[in-house]
Ligand code: SRM
Ligand SMILES: Cc1cc2nc3c(=O)[nH]c(=O)nc-3n(C[C@H](O)[C@H](O)[C@H](O)COP(=O)(O)OP(=O)(O)OC[C@H]3O[C@@H](n4cnc5c(N)ncnc54)[C@H](O)[C@@H]3O)c2cc1C
């Protein structure tokens with residue numbers, strides 16, 4: 001998985017920056033989808049992934065604990081603590097696990113936008 | 120290049136993994152046909168299906184693994200024909216695929232002896248998940264079960280029948296003893312007596328001549344005309360290689376089965392390979408997974424033009440029966456001309472060990488271990504690598520007998536090319552190099568080298584190698600929290616206390632690096648709570664809490680939560696019971712009496728939690744901390760207020776204790792109980808601290824544990840009054856909180872504590888460290904700072920906001936949550 005080119009991306013307004021807890025996540029509703037949005041306060045960086053944990057198909061990743069592994073940002077699912085890279089979505093604890101879809105995030109003033117494929 | 124693989128078992132899968140890895144998935148078209156409906160799974164651990172593993176847990180890789188590597192996988196579709204002339208295969212469902220290379224990995228089937236009546240209902244094989252599902256469905260109606268075959272697999276199947284609840288299980292073996300191919304007669308006898316203790320009934324020298332019953336099996340008749348009644352029968356009389364397809368296409372097969380292959384695993388058609396249990400190399404079928412993996416490596420390399428050879432494989436095995444260790448390695452049956460044997464037999468403990476030594480006394484030729492196979496890995500390596508034996512070879516059986524040799528010291532003696540993980544063929548050198556390159560945990564080494572990822576048998580040795588390599592590098596092996604904090608929990612607690620740090624970020628700034636992770640965040644959060652008892656959801660610390668603590672509730676299947684109000688001592692008024700009932704009705708919650716003398720309400724949506732607690736708190740309830748590494752319940756028996764044997768009022772004392780320590784956060788959860796007399800109805804001796812009334816006062820027991828490794832609590836002090844009892848508990852708990860490793864219950868903590876119970880008693884009762892006053896003060900601080908955290912959330916709009924599923928649609932609940940109904944209540948929908 002590589003970076004998504006910006007031309008075919010639609011940005012939708014997710015929430016205010018202050019709605020997201022420091023060093024934590026929230027779940028954003030977009031149409032019928034659920035997207036997990038994470039804020040790393042120390043490095044002031046934002047990430048978004050699917051909210052569904054592929055392991056047992058639980059809508060839970062936004063409630064997971066964030067952190068880093070050797071500098072790579074990650075989230076741990078609350079159910080069985082599988083961890084996933086927030087950069088490219090791959091599972092860090094089990095190479096056979098499916099990867100998460102990741103979405104680009106853009107901040108304008110105090111507003112958070114998430115980019116989804118336009119179609 | 121297009122490769123077609125027939126058979127998606129363990130070895131077929133391994134072949135895919137290897138070829139994809141070697142080609143980087145470039146220029147490769149890979150098509151796999153599997154007869155079974157499921158993608159390849161771990162057959163070696165098949166029996167764990169009965170101890171709770173699902174088909175998915177056993178899976179080698181999910182379907183997505185194949186998809187993302189462009190492997191075309193046809194499941195439930197056996198290949199029926201090979202057209203060698205046009206190089207195509209034709210499947211049952213009518214798919215034709217062309218191949219450049221064809222790999223047969225068709226494995227083997229259970230060998231079914233031609234006994235009349237073998238096709239009756241209630242007769243099973245033991246090979247696939249489907250076989251096990253059929254057995255599972257049939258077992259509830261069976262009182263007696265029988266396995267034909269007393270070999271490795273037969274004994275495993277027999278244990279599985281016991282696990283399935285078939286009360287009376289028999290094993291029938293044709294030979295005069297069990298496991299005749301792996302162990303000798305004395306070993307067999309000891310094994311038999313051990314298995315009989317597990318409840319198995321063993322019949323040797325029995326030749327089955329008939330399977331009795333109308334339609335369904337009801338018994339077996341033997342050639343000596345005796346009869347054994349049985350309601351179900353499992354056949355495990357050996358394996359027969361699946362060579363039917365090869366035969367049909369004119370490839371050479373052995374007369375007792377198996378597809379003939381050369382050192383490169385090619386069949387008599389050089390573009391067709393055969394690997395795994397269907398391949399016959401040098402007159403031999405290898406019925407184990409490790410040689411199969413080696414074959415897949417050789418075949419994949421050869422197809423890609425590398426020269427590698429398969430030249431036979433060691434058939435050493437260890438039986439995975441729970442409760443009985445059996446292993447055999449090298450040549451277990453050396454005759455007097457070939458060498459000499461040293462035997463250790465302990466009929467009292469049920470231990471039999473035999474090692475066979477070369478005539479010059481230099482090398483280990485093989486051996487047998489029954490009852491205690493701890494030394495298996497090391498002995499196997501000593502044998503395989505021809506390590507020179509010590510002057511008194513019995514030392515390797517008995518250990519050094521004066522002074523305690525460090526366990527695992529033996530790994531350093533192995534040569535570099537010793538194969539540590541035979542499943543994945545990983546050498547000692549490869550593991551040591553991985554450690555030197557910075558992979559200093561078992562997980563890291565597993566990931567880097569694959570050692571220990573298959574059967575897991577070598578994991579203890581890998582750990583020993585990690586420790587030995589790090590020591591050799593002059594590294595002091597410290598028990599650090601994780602990559603972000605180079606301190607042990609105890610060190611970190613002292614530092615946080617001295618600097619009076621109060622948030623995760625502050626601790627990270629002072630003593631850590633990076634952003635933290637799911638290991639260190641809860642550790643630091645717990646340290647902060649144990650030191651200051653601040654509200655755990657205060658800004659900044661909220662997201663450092665373990666996810667259950669963060670929502671003050673345990674997450675359940677499907678993503679809903681459970682609600683457990685505190686019921687101190689298990690005593691509850693009718694009024695409060697009614698409130699619980701009303702709340703459960705209103706929010707549609709499943710209710711259950713827990714094992715801890717209180718009531719659990721399951722299935723609450725995240726956004727309902729504050730509403731539910733608001734009502735409970737209004738009725739006088741408070742958090743039960745069922746989600747926290749904190750005090751859970753203090754169980755009580757009814758005691759002297761009603762019971763004719765009760766010596767003191769155990770209920771009042773339990774309530775007093777529960778209210779004193781509620782909300783106390785610790786390295787792991789804490790449980791307690793108070794019994795009114797020695798009959799011990801509150802089970803106090805299974806608790807982290809338990810109290811039992813005596814004529815003169817109370818006996819205080821500590822460090823008990825239920826759970827997976829139960830351990831009885833030990834007496835800390837006897838016949839003490841209530842005040843002394845509480846003082847000792849204060850000191851004991853505070854000392855535990857300050858010194859235990861993360862997630863270590865009191866029992867495990869005591870087991871690791873140097874000096875054990877005597878030392879602990881000296882600290883707590885005799886104040887040998889002079890810290891008792893300090894410990895009591897610290898505890899009092901925490902007791903005084905207690906507040907119900909749910910009350911704080913309910914009253915604080917900022918905190919309440921965090922309990923919604925969608926940040927941009929707070930009024931909506933998670934639409935994916937699904938329930939089912941069972942016994943007139945709801946339950947979580949089964950997950951996939
Ligand atoms: C609800 C309950 C089962 C029941 O329906 O009765 C239960 C449910 C859970 N137990 Fe338990 N345990 C329950 C009594 C017990 C008991 C019996 C007791 O306390 O008298 C034990 C054995 C005693 C002991 O702990 O020494 C027990 C030993 C465990 C263990 C193993 C602990 C160990 O040291 O090995 C775990 C796993 C852990 O904590 O890591 C566990 C973990 C769990 C978890 C938290 C698993 C999880 O992470 O989801 C379950 C949470 C359910 C929930 O959301 O409330 N539960 N659990 C019981 C709640 C008691 C209560 O009122 O708080
Ligand atoms: C209960 C049990 C316990 C075991 N314990 C151990 C142990 O402790 N240690 C150990 O080393 N080994 C153990 N084994 C043996 C080990 O599981 C096998 O050695 C290993 O599975 C062999 O792998 P394989 O791929 O050659 O064959 P299999 O795993 O049998 O796979 C062959 C696959 O090919 C399929 N197939 C056959 N014909 C066709 C066709 N024409 N078209 C498409 N597909 C086809 C079959 O359905 C099967 O799925 C155990 C086996 C069992 C049953």
Ligand code: SF4
Nearest residue numbers: 673713714719826827
């Ligand atoms: S024993 Fe405890 S942890 Fe296991 S299923 Fe029952 S409640 Fe859950």
Ligand code: FES
Nearest residue numbers: 053055056077080
């Ligand atoms: S559901 Fe996410 S790790 Fe299991």
